[in-house]
Each structure stands twice: as structure tokens, then as C-alpha cells.
Amino acid sequence: MTRRRGSLGGHTHEFADLAGLLAAATPERSGDVLAGVAASSEQERVAAQTVLADLPLTTFLDELVVPYETDEVTRLIIDTHDADAFAPIASLTVGGLRDHLLSPDTDTTALAPGLTPEMVAAVSKLMRVQDLVSVARRTPVVxxxxxxxxxxxxxxxxxxxxxxxxxxxxxxxxxxxxxxxxxxxxxxxxxxxxxxxxxxxxxxxxxxxxxxxxxxxxxxxxxxxxxxxxxxxxxxxxxxxxxxxxxxxxxxxxxxxxxxxxxxxxxxxxxxxxxxxxxxxxxxxxxxxxxxxxxxxxxxxxxxxxxxxxxxxxxxxxxxxxxxxxxxxxxxxxxxxxxxxxxxxxxxxxxxxxxxxxxxxxxxxxxxxxxxxxxxxxxxxxxxxxxxxxxxxxxxxxxxxxxxxxxxxxxxxxxxxxxxxxxxxxxxxxxxxxxxxxxxxxxxxxxxxxxxxxxxxxxx
The missing domain is CATH 3.20.20.70 (Aldolase class I)
Known part of the structure; x- marks a missing residue:
């Protein structure tokens, strides 16, 4: 479990683990508030998004939000991950993946086997509405x-x-x-x-x-x-x-x-x-x-x-x-x-x-x-x-x-x-x-x- 810190406006915010960082970086929704996992303020949310943007994508293969040993969905995600499909983006951070996806030259459909759900959820947190629309439009699934x-x-x-x-x-x-x-x-x-x-x-x-x-x-x-x-x-x-x-x-x-x-x-x-x-x-x-x-x-x-x-x-x-x-x-x-x-x-x-x-x-x-x-x-x-x-x-x-x-x-x-x-x-x-x-x-x-x-x- 890795603690991460982000500073904003002279205040330092600490995130206990990857799950906590992802939750704090998420745009506000009532379910997360009721579950007690949401960011406590907009300042904390922005700080979390800043930390998340610099997080290497490989982190999501090493640090799991739900334990591998007790969850068959986690085992499915990790055991079926395609390392070859991931290789072209393996050096990127979450912020780098956002930029890569927004490039009109990127074949977004080819990335699917190399992406995990946690990676795509993370990158969506750094996107505004026009980004969510633009990237999805170039990613048809037939x-x-x-x-x-x-x-x-x-x-x-x-x-x-x-x-x-x-x-x-x-x-x-x-x-x-x-x-x-x-x-x-x-x-x-x-x-x-x-x-x-x-x-x-x-x-x-x-x-x-x-x-x-x-x-x-x-x-x-x-x-x-x-x-x-x-x-x-x-x-x-x-x-x-x-x-x-x-x-x-x-x-x-x-x-x-x-x-x-x-x-x-x-x-x-x-x-x-x-x-x-x-x-x-x-x-x-x-x-x-x-x-x-x-x-x-x-x-x-x-x-x-x-x-x-x-x-x-x-x-x-x-x-x-x-x-x-x-x-x-x-x-x-x-x-x-x-x-x-x-x-x-x-x-x-x-x-x-x-x-x-x-x-x-x-x-x-x-x-x-x-x-x-x-x-x-x-x-x-x-x-x-x-x-x-x-x-x-x-x-x-x-x-x-x-x-x-x-x-x-x-x-x-x-x-x-x-x-x-x-x-x-x-x-x-x-x-x-x-x-x-x-x-x-x-x-x-x-x-x-x-x-x-x-x-x-x-x-x-």
C-alpha cells in the first residue's frame, strides 16, 4: 500500500492507497459521498487529479484496488491482460494516456486488450465532457x-x-x-x-x-x-x-x-x-x-x-x-x-x-x-x-x-x-x-x- 501526497494552495493532501486516490479524483457523485470515499472538498479533488495525472500506467498492474486472492473479477482482469497490446503505452502516465487518446492519429480501438478497467476509469477522471465525447466517437465497437x-x-x-x-x-x-x-x-x-x-x-x-x-x-x-x-x-x-x-x-x-x-x-x-x-x-x-x-x-x-x-x-x-x-x-x-x-x-x-x-x-x-x-x-x-x-x-x-x-x-x-x-x-x-x-x-x-x-x- 503506497501513500501519495498532492499539494494545492499551500495545503498537502494525502491519499492512503490507489483506491483512495481514484475515489478522491472522481467528479462528485452522491453514491461516493454516502459510501464515505469521496473527496472532502474541491481542493482535494483537484489535488488528487494532479497526482493521478503523473501516475505511471504500470501502477495499475502492480497495485490492485480489489485483492487478487479473493476476487475472481480481479483475477480475470490481471490474467487476461495483453502485454503486447499494452507495450506501446507502457511508458505513459495517466495524463500521458489522456493526451495519447486525444491525438487524432491514435488508433484507440487497438488499445483495448492492453487496457485495464482501472486505467480507463483513471483517464476518464482527467477528461472534460468534450474529451469523453471525442475519444469515444473514435472508438467504435462493432x-x-x-x-x-x-x-x-x-x-x-x-x-x-x-x-x-x-x-x-x-x-x-x-x-x-x-x-x-x-x-x-x-x-x-x-x-x-x-x-x-x-x-x-x-x-x-x-x-x-x-x-x-x-x-x-x-x-x-x-x-x-x-x-x-x-x-x-x-x-x-x-x-x-x-x-x-x-x-x-x-x-x-x-x-x-x-x-x-x-x-x-x-x-x-x-x-x-x-x-x-x-x-x-x-x-x-x-x-x-x-x-x-x-x-x-x-x-x-x-x-x-x-x-x-x-x-x-x-x-x-x-x-x-x-x-x-x-x-x-x-x-x-x-x-x-x-x-x-x-x-x-x-x-x-x-x-x-x-x-x-x-x-x-x-x-x-x-x-x-x-x-x-x-x-x-x-x-x-x-x-x-x-x-x-x-x-x-x-x-x-x-x-x-x-x-x-x-x-x-x-x-x-x-x-x-x-x-x-x-x-x-x-x-x-x-x-x-x-x-x-x-x-x-x-x-x-x-x-x-x-x-x-x-x-x-x-x-x-
């Missing part, structure tokens, strides 16, 4: 199953047709609503009201019937626990993507009822089904700043570095989709729109630098100090930053999970004003359904269009 996601100039969407009782008519109506506004190219993904194998299988058949009936080039997912997915795959259920929420420590993942071995078993089972047409990426993970803190499984480490460590878990299983639910856990961890916006951009950058296909659920709970102006701002910034996908729900209001997210119209707005397209295979389907204009932009279908006739007939 994945594929039935649609190809993450290509530059695209913004995909998860169509989230949740229903408080999993009513088939209600779910189907929400799917049609989203498809008519050009959403669903990343996945049609349902949070089930109950996690039973029977209910999960019924919902999967429902979505698969819609997909096959209209020949939609997308993938389906019912966000049940990974053990449920393994069970129903053995019974022949039409599983496209295996879902699981994950976190950045072994203890937090145990709280989710999951281990790395379990995820490996599910990944192999999903691959064996061979349901993809243009690719084989078949895992879907969700994360969120604060999950390890809320489970008291954070080992005294602040929430943003633990979030980046969750991306190392995701990376190990070659996922199609990963998204942070950036405002879902609540104001106890991200207090207001400013903290939510900053966290969403950090997560998008850190995941991308680690080679993870990042999406963001741009959202907030109703007791947070945030509103639709904040989600508009973050959505627009993420679109500029090259975010792979966002989550959309009918009317921006999830009636089952009781939180505010993006609406289908919000995705339409972002694509139109930023000149972004859906996934190419999905865009071809939209064109066939008379929903893609000559300029390549998604448009709301006319009442007599092929899409309106076909999809609305299907829900009656």
Missing part, C-alpha cells in the same frame, strides 16, 4: 447477430415493451408502436414481471413470432436470470441472447446470483444454438454505477471504477450488447441530471476503450433531481459520441419498472438531427416497409404504408 451494431454513423435502439402483468396483447402493442417509429434494431428486449421459466418461454415465443412473421432482422431477449436462460435453452426455447446483470466485484456478482463460470456455461449454450445470421455475438449484459455499493460489495472502492470493472466481466464473453442503466438505481448514487450526464458519458467511453459494445439506458427515477431536459441533453451527447444503442419505451415511461427513459420519438429525433442511421440490415427492412426516406432517415409511416397495414393488422 458486433453482430441478425443486425450489425456499432458501425460509425449509426444509432441502434432496444425496443423495451414491458408490461406490469406480461399481458401478451399489451406487449405486442408496444412492440408494434416501437417498430412503427423505427426502433428495435439492437434488440426487442422485455423485462419480465416474473422470472419463471414458463413465462420467459412464452414471451420469447411471442417476440419470435412477431420477428419471423414480418421477417425483421433483429434479435429478441427476455431479461430473465442466466440460470433461467440455461434451463429453457435445454428445453428448446427460442433464445437469441442470454441476459445477465453484472457488477465489478465477485461479491456483487454473487449478490446477483452469478459467477464467471456460470456465464461461460450460458455463453457456450447460446453459441450452440446457432441462431445468428450475420454474426455470433449472443450475450447481453446490463450494468450501472452504484450496484456494488448498494450491495455493500465495493471493498471501499468508488462506484465509477467498479463500473468499469464490470465491463471486464462483459468483455470476457464477447457480448452483442452491454448497457449501463445510468440513472436507474436512483439519486442515492447519481443525484441529479448533471451527475447522470457525466456518468453516462464516462460509461460510454470506458466501455468503448475496453472493447465493449456500449449502450446507455438514458433514464432517471422520479425522486431524482432530473427531468426530460437532462435526458435530451445526454441522448444528444451520446449520439455525437458514437454510442452503440439506447433504450426506448412507449412514451418514455416504463409502466412496469416505474422509471423514466427515452421514448421511441426521442430516438427518431436523435437520428434525424444527427444524421444517424439504424443498423444496416434493419434499415433495409424499414425501406421495404416504406419507413425510410430517400435521404436514409427513418420517418413515421403514412397511414396507408406497408408498415402500417402489416403491423397494425398483426396486433388486432
Amino acid at each position: 458486433t453482430a447477430f441478425r443486425s450489425t451494431l456499432g458501425l460509425p454513423g449509426t444509432l441502434a435502439t432496444r425496443l423495451q415493451p414491458n408490461h406490469p402483468t406480461d399481458d401478451p396483447t399489451g406487449v405486442t402493442a408496444s412492440i408494434v408502436d416501437g417498430l412503427l417509429l423505427g426502433c428495435g434494431d439492437a434488440v426487442i428486449g422485455i423485462n419480465p414481471a416474473t422470472d419463471s421459466p414458463a413465462r420467459t418461454t412464452d414471451l420469447l415465443h411471442l417476440v419470435d413470432e412477431v420477428r419471423t412473421r414480418y421477417d425483421i432482422p433483429t434479435q429478441s431477449c427476455v431479461l430473465a436470470h442466466v440460470t433461467t436462460s440455461i434451463e429453457i435453452m435445454e428445453r428448446g426455447a427460442p433464445v437469441d441472447l442470454v441476459f445477465q446483470s453484472v457488477a465489478g466485484t465477485q461479491a456483487a456478482n454473487e449478490g446477483f446470483g452469478v459467477t464467471l463460470a456460470m456465464l461461460g456455461e450460458a455463453h457456450e449454450a447460446a453459441l450452440s444454438l446457432r441462431r445468428g445470421t450475420v454474426g455470433t455475438h449472443c450475450m447481453y449484459f446490463e450494468t450501472g454505477q452504484g450496484s456494488a455499493l448498494s450491495a455493500d460489495a465495493h471493498h471501499g472502492v468508488h462506484q465509477q471504477t467498479l463500473e468499469a470493472r464490470a465491463y471486464a466481466v462483459c468483455r470476457a464473453f464477447d457480448p452483442l450488447l452491454v448497457n449501463t442503466v445510468v440513472g436507474f438505481i436512483g439519486p442515492e448514487y447519481l443525484y441529479d441530471g448533471m451527475q447522470i450526464t457525466r456518468a453516462g458519458l464516462e460509461d460510454n467511453l470506458c466501455g468503448s476503450l475496453l472493447g465493449v459494445p456500449m449502450g446507455v439506458d438514458v433514464c432517471y427515477t422520479n425522486h431524482a433531481e432530473a427531468d426530460a431536459d437532462d435526458t435530451d441533453t445526454l441522448l444528444t451527447l451520446l449520439g455525437v459520441a458514437g454510442c452503440s444503442f439506447v433504450i426506448c419505451v412507449p412514451g418514455g415511461d416504463d409502466v412496469m419498472l416505474h422509471y423514466q427513459s427515452l421514448s421511441f420519438h426521442d430516438a427518431l429525433y436523435a437520428r434525424q438531427v444527427l444524421g444517424l442511421s439504424p443498423a444496416p440490415e434493419f434499415a433495409g427492412w424499414l425501406e421495404k416497409m416504406e419507413m425510410l426516406g430517400a435521404d436514409g432517415r427513418v420517418r413515421e409511416p403514412a397511414l396507408d404504408s406497408a408498415a402500417m397495414r402489416a403491423l397494425t393488422a398483426g396486433v388486432r
Whole structure:
């Protein structure tokens, strides 16, 4: 354990270890304050950032924030680190890495195997918003199953047709609503009201019937626990993507009822089904700043570095989709729109630098100090930053999970004003359904269009 000191304004600040330094250098957020690991003042935060800027990157390979001996996530990070990919930047400090990433000549995508989560979390703390956007935009991560996601100039969407009782008519109506506004190219993904194998299988058949009936080039997912997915795959259920929420420590993942071995078993089972047409990426993970803190499984480490460590878990299983639910856990961890916006951009950058296909659920709970102006701002910034996908729900209001997210119209707005397209295979389907204009932009279908006739007939 190495103590480090930084001086500012004639006062010396001391940081007991690497975890303490990283926490103190982090822009303020309520979760770190409640956990007792945040900087005590803005002066201490700036002093910590100054010390962090001069810290050699090799420090993160020698000094671990969560012990190797007791944490399988740490072992995964260290044991899979690619020394050859790291070699070109091995002599840099954290500040030097920031400068390197901001250089337009740097191939940021080639660095991923040589970077650890702690390194990318550290460098993000030295970046302002424009840096987070600029570097992420030049770091695309492309994945594929039935649609190809993450290509530059695209913004995909998860169509989230949740229903408080999993009513088939209600779910189907929400799917049609989203498809008519050009959403669903990343996945049609349902949070089930109950996690039973029977209910999960019924919902999967429902979505698969819609997909096959209209020949939609997308993938389906019912966000049940990974053990449920393994069970129903053995019974022949039409599983496209295996879902699981994950976190950045072994203890937090145990709280989710999951281990790395379990995820490996599910990944192999999903691959064996061979349901993809243009690719084989078949895992879907969700994360969120604060999950390890809320489970008291954070080992005294602040929430943003633990979030980046969750991306190392995701990376190990070659996922199609990963998204942070950036405002879902609540104001106890991200207090207001400013903290939510900053966290969403950090997560998008850190995941991308680690080679993870990042999406963001741009959202907030109703007791947070945030509103639709904040989600508009973050959505627009993420679109500029090259975010792979966002989550959309009918009317921006999830009636089952009781939180505010993006609406289908919000995705339409972002694509139109930023000149972004859906996934190419999905865009071809939209064109066939008379929903893609000559300029390549998604448009709301006319009442007599092929899409309106076909999809609305299907829900009656």
C-alpha cells in the first residue's frame, strides 16, 4: 500500500492507497459521498487529479484496488491482460494516456486488450465532457447477430415493451408502436414481471413470432436470470441472447446470483444454438454505477471504477450488447441530471476503450433531481459520441419498472438531427416497409404504408 501526497494552495493532501486516490479524483457523485470515499472538498479533488495525472500506467498492474486472492473479477482482469497490446503505452502516465487518446492519429480501438478497467476509469477522471465525447466517437465497437451494431454513423435502439402483468396483447402493442417509429434494431428486449421459466418461454415465443412473421432482422431477449436462460435453452426455447446483470466485484456478482463460470456455461449454450445470421455475438449484459455499493460489495472502492470493472466481466464473453442503466438505481448514487450526464458519458467511453459494445439506458427515477431536459441533453451527447444503442419505451415511461427513459420519438429525433442511421440490415427492412426516406432517415409511416397495414393488422 503506497501513500501519495498532492499539494494545492499551500495545503498537502494525502491519499492512503490507489483506491483512495481514484475515489478522491472522481467528479462528485452522491453514491461516493454516502459510501464515505469521496473527496472532502474541491481542493482535494483537484489535488488528487494532479497526482493521478503523473501516475505511471504500470501502477495499475502492480497495485490492485480489489485483492487478487479473493476476487475472481480481479483475477480475470490481471490474467487476461495483453502485454503486447499494452507495450506501446507502457511508458505513459495517466495524463500521458489522456493526451495519447486525444491525438487524432491514435488508433484507440487497438488499445483495448492492453487496457485495464482501472486505467480507463483513471483517464476518464482527467477528461472534460468534450474529451469523453471525442475519444469515444473514435472508438467504435462493432458486433453482430441478425443486425450489425456499432458501425460509425449509426444509432441502434432496444425496443423495451414491458408490461406490469406480461399481458401478451399489451406487449405486442408496444412492440408494434416501437417498430412503427423505427426502433428495435439492437434488440426487442422485455423485462419480465416474473422470472419463471414458463413465462420467459412464452414471451420469447411471442417476440419470435412477431420477428419471423414480418421477417425483421433483429434479435429478441427476455431479461430473465442466466440460470433461467440455461434451463429453457435445454428445453428448446427460442433464445437469441442470454441476459445477465453484472457488477465489478465477485461479491456483487454473487449478490446477483452469478459467477464467471456460470456465464461461460450460458455463453457456450447460446453459441450452440446457432441462431445468428450475420454474426455470433449472443450475450447481453446490463450494468450501472452504484450496484456494488448498494450491495455493500465495493471493498471501499468508488462506484465509477467498479463500473468499469464490470465491463471486464462483459468483455470476457464477447457480448452483442452491454448497457449501463445510468440513472436507474436512483439519486442515492447519481443525484441529479448533471451527475447522470457525466456518468453516462464516462460509461460510454470506458466501455468503448475496453472493447465493449456500449449502450446507455438514458433514464432517471422520479425522486431524482432530473427531468426530460437532462435526458435530451445526454441522448444528444451520446449520439455525437458514437454510442452503440439506447433504450426506448412507449412514451418514455416504463409502466412496469416505474422509471423514466427515452421514448421511441426521442430516438427518431436523435437520428434525424444527427444524421444517424439504424443498423444496416434493419434499415433495409424499414425501406421495404416504406419507413425510410430517400435521404436514409427513418420517418413515421403514412397511414396507408406497408408498415402500417402489416403491423397494425398483426396486433388486432
